[in-house]
Amino acid sequence: xxxxxxxxxxxxxxxxxxxxxxxxxxxxxxxxxxxxxxxxxxxxxxxxxxxxxxxxxxxxxxxxxxxxxxxxxxxxxxxxxxxxxxxxxxxxxxxxxxxxxxxxxxxxxxxxxxxxxxxxxxxxxxxxxxxxxxxxxxxxxxxxxxxxxxxxxxxxxxxxxxxxxxxxxxxxxxxxxxxxxxxxxxxxxxxxxxxxxxxxxxxxxxxxxxxxxxxxxxxxxxxxxxxxxxxxxxxxxxxxxxxxxxxxxxxxxxxxxxxxxxxxxxxxxxxxxxxxxxxxxxxxxxxxxxxxxxxxxxxxxxxxxx
Amino acid sequence: xxxxxxxxxxxxxxxxxxxxxxxxxxxxxxxxxxxxxxxxxxxxxxxxxxxxxxxxxxxxxxxxxxxxxxxxxxxxxxxxxxxxxxxxxxxxxxxxxxxxxxxxxxxxxxxxxxxxxxxxxxxxxxxxxxxxxxxxxxxxxxxxxxxxxxxxxxxxxxxxxxxxxxxxxxxxxxxxxxxxxxxxxxxxxxxxxxxxxxxxxxxxxxxxxxxxxxxxxxxxxxxxxxxxxxxxxxxxxxxxxxxxxxxxxxxxxxxxxxxxxxxxxxxxxxxxxxxxxxxxxxxxxxxxxxxxxxxxxxxxxxxxxxxxxxxxxx
Numbered sequence: 005x006x007x008x009x010x011x012x013x014x015x016x017x018x019x020x021x022x023x024x025x026x027x028x029x030x031x032x033x034x035x036x037x038x039x040x041x042x043x044x045x046x047x048x049x050x051x052x053x054x055x056x057x058x059x060x061x062x063x064x065x066x067x068x069x070x071x072x073x074x075x076x077x078x079x080x081x082x083x084x085x086x087x088x089x090x091x092x093x094x095x096x097x098x099x100x101x102x103x104x105x106x107x108x109x110x111x112x113x114x115x116x117x118x119x120x121x122x123x124x125x126x127x128x129x130x131x132x133x134x135x136x137x138x139x140x141x142x143x144x145x146x147x148x149x150x151x152x153x154x155x156x157x158x159x160x161x162x163x164x165x166x167x168x169x170x171x172x173x174x175x176x177x178x179x180x181x182x183x184x185x186x187x188x189x190x191x192x193x194x195x196x197x198x199x200x201x202x203x204x205x206x207x208x209x210x211x212x213x214x215x216x217x218x219x220x221x222x223x224x225x226x227x228x229x230x231x232x233x234x235x236x237x238x239x240x241x242x243x244x245x246x247x248x249x250x251x252x253x254x255x256x257x258x259x260x261x262x263x264x265x266x267x268x269x270x271x272x273x274x275x276x277x278x279x280x281x282x283x284x285x286x287x288x289x290x291x292x293x294x295x296x297x298x299x300x301x302x303x304x305x306x307x308x309x310x
Numbered sequence: 311x312x313x314x315x316x317x318x319x320x321x322x323x324x325x326x327x328x329x330x331x332x333x334x335x336x337x338x339x340x341x342x343x344x345x346x347x348x349x350x351x352x353x354x355x356x357x358x359x360x361x362x363x364x365x366x367x368x369x370x371x372x373x374x375x376x377x378x379x380x381x382x383x384x385x386x387x388x389x390x391x392x393x394x395x396x397x398x399x400x401x402x403x404x405x406x407x408x409x410x411x412x413x414x415x416x417x418x419x420x421x422x423x424x425x426x427x428x429x430x431x432x433x434x435x436x437x438x439x440x441x442x443x444x445x446x447x448x449x450x451x452x453x454x455x456x457x458x459x460x461x462x463x464x465x466x467x468x469x470x471x472x473x474x475x476x477x478x479x480x481x482x483x484x485x486x487x488x489x490x491x492x493x494x495x496x497x498x499x500x501x502x503x504x505x506x507x508x509x510x511x512x513x514x515x516x517x518x519x520x521x522x523x524x525x526x527x528x529x530x531x532x533x534x535x536x537x538x539x540x541x542x543x544x545x546x547x548x549x550x551x552x553x554x555x556x557x558x559x560x561x562x563x564x565x566x567x568x569x570x571x572x573x574x575x576x577x578x579x580x581x582x583x584x585x586x587x588x589x590x591x592x593x594x595x596x597x598x599x600x601x602x603x604x605x606x607x608x609x610x611x612x613x614x615x616x617x618x619x620x621x622x623x624x
Binding site for chain 1: 323325328329331332333336344346347348349351352393394395396397398425426428429430432433436471472473474476477479480483484487488537548551552553555556559568569571574590591593594596597598599600601603604606607608611
């Protein structure tokens with residue numbers, strides 16, 4: 005029973021996914037869409053299961069002080085910090101969502117024959133805040149600034165120049181000679197777009213992730229010296245192709261001679277694509293065979309050994 | 311005791327010297343660029359031509375809405391599937407293609423299938439769509455200026471969805487349900503005028519894939535591209551170029567921009583050199599260092615072998 009039910013589910017859904025390709029009926033398409041939504045939910049749930057799994061695997065090792073247990077503490081601490089930073093705590097409070105707009109005394113009436121004065125918006129925002137009053141965009145100075153706008157509805161937006169802060173936005177309808185004062189301090193956000201999460205992403209995760217990839221350049225250079233040897237004809241061919249490819253794919257090769265980029269393109273178009281296509285087709289046939297074995301219930305290794 | 315042959319001494323060469331040379335090769339061209347022109351390869355040219363072939367609508371200079379009688383604005387889906395590690399190779403392409411698309415006043419719908427990508431995508435939107443990339447008077451740029459795009463008016467960010475191949479398949483059949491009918495900022499897609507008629511990938515004029523791995527361009531080709539006959543352009547890391555090149559040859563991808571060299575070529579075609587062009591300069595010298603290391607290693611290897619054959623110490 006423990007294996008039969010998952011096996012039958014696998015067979016049914018596998019067979020449906022295969023048949024759906026050949027049945028261009030809208031109801032089959034709708035059902036297929038529904039199943040794909042289930043797949044997306046399952047994939048998202050896997051993140052939670054993954055988190056629990058990491059805890060189950062690493063916590064006993066930390067408790068037993070196994071070799072490198074310190075790294076596992078860093079792993080769990082990092083995951084916990086990102087989880088906490090990724091929750092939208094700011095929604096628990098009553099952080100402002102729009103700036104404070106106060107109507108002031110109206111401007112003096114114009115002298116006879118003079119056009120009426122345009123409405124004036126007095127903006128007082130901190131120095132790192134950008135304001136947008138209608139079409140006028142400016143940087144705050146901490147002091148009172150004046151923006152003249154045309155009568156009518158005007159959009160007022162206050163945002164910080166660094167990411168991770170909320171944008172305060174409102175609209176005000178102004179008539180001639182009106183004055184308003186706009187004040188506000190965009191609050192820090194939490195969650196995926198919040199200041200802490202974005203800061204950690206940009207200043208810790210990003211550089212660390214990029215550094216690991218960048219180290220490849222050094223290891224490739226070292227491996228090129230130590231391991232890339234023309235020991236036989238095949239290795240010599242590989243080596244020659246690599247040199248042509250490296251020269252041909254960099255601007256330097258084209259600057260030396262058109263032969264390099266042209267030959268590199270030929271290598272890619274003919275021998276590489278030919279070989280790659282053979283591998284892809286072989287893998288595809290293998291995948292079809294494995295898929296059919298799963299659908300027919302012959303392949304059971306994915307169900308585990310228990 | 312016999313003297314050690316020079317090839318044997320060099321076999322034990324401290325590899326930290328190679329690391330130092332590579333570090334110099336990477337850093338120096340950034341400060342003293344060679345400035346060699348990045349020649350776009352045929353796959354990059356095809357990608358550029360696919361974007362260039364999109365209809366260009368004419369906009370009212372004040373309202374930025376299409377003027378009556380102008381061709382409709384092109385609608386382009388961009389999938390940004392990358393992480394910080396791959397940005398040097400594919401980000402320059404993203405910036406160049408977005409400038410190219412903005413010059414054509416294309417309406418953009420953006421999504422990602424990589425959980426590492428959303429903060430990067432937000433930054434890209436702030437830096438490339440919310441503001442102009444190349445306003446009039448930009449140094450070293452002779453092309454048409456672009457303008458700042460307005461969120462949910464000129465572009466929509468759908469955000470991230472997990473599900474790999476399954477979710478990409480759903481983009482192909484029902485894009486709205488894949489994102490629960492809402493943009494990333496929570497705005498219902500039904501309330502965004504530019505989303506009218508955009509229900510699945512087939513409704514777009516072009517699919518642009520900024521793809522650093524899996525899921526990415528390969529899954530788009532396999533799960534939706536071929537089935538729906540979608541016009542798709544992809545940019546990938548250099549190591550993935552050989553994986554995706556067969557799809558370009560068969561027409562399943564209408565253009566392919568491979569690695570930093572491809573990005574530099576695209577920047578060259580768009581007429582605004584950027585990080586890709588600077589990176590291609592680094593590539594020139596770094597590749598020369600690797601080639602020199604290969605040659606040096608082989609000289610040492612063959613000299614050592616000849617010495618051993620002559621009866622020297624092994």
